Amino acid sequence: MDARDLVRSVRAVGTTAGSAWGWRAVRSAWRRQRVDASALPRRGAERARVPGPATGAEPEPGGGVVRFARSSLRVRVTSVGAVFCGWDGAEPEPSYALARGCPETDVRALLEPDKDGGWRVVAERMTVSVARDGTVEIRTPGGLLLRRDLPPRWWDPVDGRAGGGAGGRVNGRPRGGPAAPPLKGPEGPGRPDRWPAGPAFRPTGPRWARRSEVPADARFFGLGGRAHGPRLRTGEYRLWNTDPGGAFGPGDDPLYITMPVQFVVSDAGTHLVFDDNSWDGRVRLWEGEEGGGSGHDRPGGCEVRMDGGPVRRWIVVGGPARVLQAWTALTGAPALPPRWALGHHHARWGFGSAAEVRRIVAGYREHGLPLSAVHLDIDHYRGHRVFTVDTERFPDLPGLATELREAGVRLVSIVDPGVKAAPGEPVYESGKAVDAFVRDARGREVRGVVWSGDSVFPDFTDERVRRWWGGLYAERVARGFAGVWHDMNEPVSFAAFGDTTLPRSARHSLEGRGGDHREAHNVYGLTMARAGYEALCALVPDERPFLFSRSGWAGMQRYGGTWSGDVATGWPGLRASLSLVLGLGLCGVPYSGPDIGGFTGSPSPELFLRWFQLGAWMPLFRTHAAITAGRREPWEFGPLVLEHARAALLERERLLPYLVTLAHLARRTGAPYVRPVWWGAPEDRALRDCEDAFLLGDALLVAPVLGPGVTRRAVRLPRGRWYDTATGQAYEGPGRVVVDAPLSRVPVLARAGAVLPVAGERGAVELEAWAPAPGREGSGVVVRD
Secondary structure, eight states, X not given: OOHHHHHHHHHHHTOTTOHHHHHHHHHHHHHHXXXXXXXXXXXXXXXXXXOOSEEEEEEETTXXXXXXSSOEEEEEEBTTSOEEEXXXXXXXXXXXXXXXXXXXXXXXXXXXXXXXXXXXEEOSSOEEEEOTTSOEEEEOTTOOEEEEEOOOEEEEETTSTTSSSTTOEETTEETTSOOOOOOOOSSSSOOTTOOOOSTTOOSSOOEEEEEEEEOTTOEEEEEEOOSSOSSBOSEEEEESOOOOSXXXXXXXXXXXXXXXXXXXXXXXXXXXXXXXXXXOEEEXXXXXXXXXXXXXXXXXXXXXXXXXXXXXXEEEEESHHHHXXXXXXXXXXXXXXXXXXXXXXXXXXXXXXXXXXXXXHHHHHHTXXXXXXXXXXXXXXXTTBTTOOOTTTSTTHHHHXXXXXXXXXXXXXXXXXXXXXXXTOHHHHHHXXXXXXXXXXXXOBOOEEETTEEEEOBOTTSHHHHHHHHHHHHHHHHTTOOEEEEOSTTTOOOOSSSOSSSXXXXXXXXXXXXXXXXXXXXXXXXHHHHHHHHHHHHHSTTSOOOEEESSOOTTGGGGOBOOOOSBOSSHHHHHHHHHHHHHHHHTTOXXXXXXXXXXXXXXXXXXXXXXXXXXXXXXXXXXXXXXXXOOOOGGGGOXXXXXXXXXXXXXXXXXXXXXXXXXXXXHHHOOOSEEOTTTTOTTOHHHHTOOSOEEETTTEEEOOOOSTTOSXXXXXXXXXXXXXXXXXXXXXXXXXXXXXXXXTOOOEEEETTBEEEEEOGGGOEEEEEOOOOTTOOOXXXXXXX
């Protein structure tokens, strides 16, 4: 236990929630460490391995296999424009990221000899060159270097027992042999995620590292939800979905959603790289230095280190729109939210009763504030137990839901994965009957601590368990809920020290392949989202499901969106909110938004208003706060804030047809609603470094106020003519202009020639056109819902 863990342990024991909670957290942490110590192999002597010299190559449809002395590399070009590179026999499947398995092969691509004795595969949008030492270069069709991947390095256990090397495991199977049959546990029928305890067990291969170089001018984005960005600076980023344990700010990393997805922009072009590996890992980035014309540039680069799992990588090349279109074809189209989900949502941990919900909804109506949904947090449960209702405080939840829906307001329910482990609890008993919960190496249910106390956790990597869990959503639908938000699904188990999650040795099905929590942790939230989304599709087939999730992984957009999580109240938290939405959009998750006002603390009227104004331009527009953080209704901050918040809400309502169009375009093309300002001009280096503004679709540039006392601010414009939507004044880009940013609004500029669908009188859709520049034409897209 290090000093930081010791302090955390002392705080947990003396927590204001009571000493019982503190001791539970300490006991949970010690229990997790004890279980892992007995079930996980100790790292012994290891032997470093590199591919070695090339020995030959075998062409295949769409690419081929290059063989080296101690490994092999498969290169395959697919019909969606993405290229797969897999080392050591790694194949594209099985994968939780791929929507429908590996896409068809592009048979036009061929493996052919290259200069210097290597090989190359020429695809439509890139050329992949493989050198004799295993270095892989990605170039544009014009020959510009986008990326150089140096040969990977593995650390194989000397005795071969823990995976990798001769006699190890590849993709969950013994090297060179078939998958091992399922072993039976101590209870019920055998499940393939049960093994005997012992140091010999390890689900896949050894730990590995891989270093890459990119052009000196390149900028990194992505890696999931990062609070400090959206441009990722020199530093190390962990790939382990994590509840930061309280409010977070820009300096906190990792957070709830980590993805091994790098979105790289340089003068040479744009490319996306995805390391399809869900294990714990770290990505170290460094920026390059240009030689000022001397030709002695120092390239930028990254190093990816994984604790296990396959070495396999997907690469997509093209402009930003083309890259995300191919990424969407590979990992799945974003779920289309219902129209009402693009309106304003109000949530709070601590509504307390049906009467309080009615008071909030009546307040919105009385103050002329549009409202689309109210979210109920864990306090509406009986004892914080999932799929229950406190009937004393909410005596007629279906009646309340009907009453609100008639007023145009939907109810949305929180759903946590932890199930109270108590005899007689219906959810626990039904899950136990179907053997639904994660077990340890000895076959015992893994216990953790969450809000309801000692709890167990469903294994969502088992299709049978997903069906059982999905059936429980019928209770939410019967209560009148129109959607759900998944929380605590990293997954979280409170602990006084160490990881606040399940033991790494906990066994998971992983779709019948078998493995442990080291591989399953990062996809836990993704598979829970799949269970909920598929259930809602079946239970309410005539309505589009609404689901968003705090945790997830690559491909989570197929099942809905996400939100910021517990962002800290303060101006840094406001800035982090924008970073998260932009970064997630570049990873293929277009629907997200922050907790307006921050989850903790009491925002000043100015901070709340500026956050509210930012939220009005985000895909998910939701106020939310902790039970101790005070109210978040706009009228609680005084008449001036109420007036300006009303204006932001009404503008949001007016632009709903535009947001609906962006939602449909995201589903069809993968383009996020909220885009970095360099989206249409990645070659503009000044735009690459702009982090305080964004594009909403192609038509609007939004420049939020991210600091106190600001009434004017600078805005970096992409090329072309732009109109201030408040004053009509025209500005010419590219360049930097200073515009007014009064407390009543944030600057919004419209692109010359843009045509936007907006709401007119009586709900009719009208077109708002902005004059094109002289000699140019205007256009726009309208998708009716």
